[in-house]
Amino acid sequence: MLGFTVAIDGPAAAGKGTVGRAVAAHFGFAHLDTGLLYRAVGAKVLDGMTAEEAALTLQADDLEDDQLRTNAVAEAASLAAAIPAVRAALVDFQRSFAMRAGGAVLDGRDIGTVICPDAPVKLFITATPEVRAQRRFAELSAKGAEVTLEGVLADVQARDARDSTRAEAPLKPAADAELMDTSTMDIETAVARAVALVAARLGV
Ligand code: CDP
């Protein structure tokens, strides 16, 4: 199983983490939400550190911060993620995670294209911006955040545009990625499809 990696990419709030966690639980693989790495860097930038220094000094417990899920941190993460030195500082950790014994699921923006271009399973999960904004809005409102649907939609679209057009590791499907549009798909169906793809590749 060494190096059996499931690479999941896609835009904001498409369901990457939800599907990634469920696939990992199903097969007993480890799961890494790589967005948390960039969010942790973004949080440190908001606290006054440079993005490069934050990326170079990132610690495991920086990923446990409850404040990483806010829109302000997501925006700071996306700005930091466009800096090549920040991305470079995070590559080794992600590749080591992908190569761990027992299999791994990584989700992010550049897993199938840059971090694990040889991953045996690559998924690109999308949904319309309106559906994704609605999901993120519901999630943030449930946590008590003062947000509007229009505001979340604008944030999601601005972030996707920046992530897709940056020079370094832009968000795009790998040529060999399986595309999954979850706009009208519930979580159970999305997870079942992803599990079936992995099972087929594993031959189980
Ligand atoms: O990781 P990513 O930002 O792509 O999305 P997520 O955190 O997995 O999902 C964002 C929200 O959408 C969560 O609250 C999920 O429960 C929800 N979701 C959904 O309603 N339907 C799906 N097919 C996938 C996710």
Ligand code: CDP
């Ligand atoms: O949860 P959501 O999909 O909204 O965002 P995330 O996965 O937590 O990622 C936050 C930001 O980190 C993204 O908007 C990207 O700018 C950046 N990111 C990246 O550049 N590469 C990755 N592999 C993961 C995230």
